[in-house]
Amino acid sequence: MQTFSNGFRSLNLLLNLNWDRLLYLCTVVFALFFGAFLGSL
Numbered sequence: 001m002q003t004f005s006n007g008f009r010s011l012n013l014l015l016n017l018n019w020d021r022l023l024y025l026c027t028v029v030f031a032l033f034f035g036a037f038l039g040s041l
Helices: 002-040
Strands: none
Touching: none
């Protein structure tokens, strides 16, 4: 249980440090899919 807790804490730390990069990546992927949708119309 302690290993699970430590792993979760380190994952939470990584997410807190890199949330802006994750948001940027999701925005780029959404823009690409939306552009492909508009191009197919």
